[in-house]
Amino acid sequence: MRHALKVHVALVTLFLYAPLVVLVVYSFSASRFALRMEGFTLEWYRRALSNPAVYKAVVTSFSVAFLSAALSTGLGTALALAIHSLRRAKVAGKALLAMGAFPLLAPEIVLGLGLLLFFSRFLRPSLLLWGLELGSFPSVVAGHVTLGIGYVMYTVRARLEHFDDAQLLAAHDLGASRPEAFWTVMFPQILPGIIAGACLSLAVSLDDFYVSYFVSVGGSGFQTLPLYFWNLQGRQALTPEINVVSTLLLGFSFLFVLSAFVLQKWLRAPGEVT
């Protein structure tokens, strides 16, 4: 039984990493076709890295991600604080919680669809009456914010659970005004939750495909990195460029893990258990 477990774990590890290794190996293929391995070349790297469309997609992805992460961090924190102070009003708190959690639990395709209907049937026509045009960029940001709010809500709520409200009262007794009490007593204690939530919503936005895909329809040339990737793989003739873009994304992800790890070590104050 013990050996069976080890064999299983070894196979799962192979299952998890083998496709990624293949991807990296294929990105050096000299073949003109993505699915064939012949020789070795850096030519496809040169092509991918000198392709302005790739850069444009990277810039779009990061602009969307930072903007939507900033908005969802603010809104998600406010939501968590509101739920925290609504603990006694069970129904209202539960309703807010359910709204925040919905995008996390439901299939993303549902949110993407709903937003597509909302934007194209309702928001765009009514904005047009005012002479305003709603482009793909703000639409996708709006979708990503809705996705991110729930994540921030969860991480901030996790911190609020360990927060003793009597501390606020003590601060008032010592002469702090309400904003002062919040910023000097409560805020520093929930800050790790806010930062974790911001990182998560950033990652969710960078990773998102469904919402961007449905919402950006008809948007002229608007492409986040996942959308760019989707269009690449949808082509009839796949060139190894797609393997190169995949490998670069793989590199990005590992860099992200590494920085999250370093950030976590740095944020964890000595003696504190987070």
Add this chain to the structure above:
Amino acid sequence: MKARTQKHTAVSASRKVSFLALAPLAWLGAFLVVPLGLILITGFDSGLHHYARALQPPFSSVIWSSVVLAVASSVFCLGVAFPVAWFVVTRTPRWRAPWLAVFLTPFLLNFLVRIYAWFVLLRPEGALARGLGTLGFQGLLTSSQSAVVLGLVYSYMPFLILPLYAVLEKLDWRQLEAARDLGANAWQQAWHVVVPHARPGILAGLVLVFVPMMGEYCVPRMLGGGMISTLGTQIESQFLGSVKPNWPFGAALAGVLMIIVGAALTLGFKFGKGLLGGRDDA
């Protein structure tokens, strides 16, 4: 004393609440509640017509095969993930986090790229695809179905590993010792001690993977070789397809998806004991 101070802060805080909740409430109202409502309204565009069509052949069989595919993938996923979670909790505490990282790191890669990686491995002329086809999960699934199951398992495994790890970590090891002392063999220990303890994690995890698998569009599209039609691919083509898009009908299909997913989540909340709702019950 404590009750009084809590009451006091609650009262002083509640004045700020209305203001605090306003922004997120307005946002979620506009960009979540209204869109979901629009899906329902659009689906009932001409009475029950679109829903009736969705529940008749050929679409009823699409719905049915999506459910079968998602259930099969969830169960298969459990079979893969449970021993992995068990392996991690049986390491010494300082090695648990690194091992967990080994199993979770690949999931930080964009999921389209992960599926594409399998597409490269499973390309039709590849030996792996033929092997899968002949193995065919004992002839239960076609090779394109097996490829989709594989992709779904590969895409959503962490949603099962994490809740399983969370429950197994709290296992009282003395119960296992007691079972051993009373003469239980390894399988009896697993079945009578570990599984009952892990049941909430198993159920929550199954629901957490089943739900996104139900709505999946990219995996059947990329790995199904054009042979697999699911709720996800049908909804997409009704909305964005180049051939005769039909939004109200697509919305009705999405309504069916929401009902199935809602049922699964309700079951999960009922039996998953707080694991789905996060720290709600703590």
